[in-house]
Amino acid sequence: xxxxxxxxxxxxxxxxxxxxxxxxxxxxxxxxxxxxxxxxxxxxxxxxxxxxxxxxxxxxxxxxxxxxxxxxxxxxxxxxxxxxxxxxxxxxxx
Numbered sequence: 289x290x291x292x293x294x295x296x297x298x299x300x301x302x303x304x305x306x307x308x309x310x311x312x313x314x315x316x317x318x319x320x321x322x323x324x325x326x327x328x329x330x331x332x333x334x335x336x337x338x339x340x341x342x343x344x345x346x347x348x349x350x351x352x353x354x355x356x357x358x359x360x361x362x363x364x365x366x367x368x369x370x371x372x373x374x375x376x377x378x379x380x381x382x
Contacts, residue, residue, distance in 0.1 A: 326367060336374035343368045 291299070297315060301308045322340060325332050331341040347363040371379075 334372065336372045338372050338375060339370045341368050341370075342366070 293315075297308050297311045300306075300315075301311045304311070322332055326340060326342050329342055331339060333339040343366045345364045345366050348361050350359050350361045351357065352359055
């Protein structure tokens with residue numbers, strides 16, 4: 289089962305004795321900073337927990353699955369998320 293955003297906000301609010309509105313605002317700000325930095329090509333790293341960076345994807349030839357016709361897929365960008373050592377260790381204990 290996955291935790292959704294409202295459940296995450298409620299859990300963090302309970303652990304920090306802050307209101308859900310305040311936690312939600314902080315979470316919005318964190319994601320805004322991620323978007324700004326990653327869209328500029330900068331890497332965002334939280335040592336031990338995670339790193340997020342933009343990656344480049346080269347142009348390539350693909351196939352239309354309905355017709356089998358070759359199509360050109362343009363170059364683009366993607367996002368790479370890397371788990372840090374603390375996160376990996378926490379998962380390994382379970």
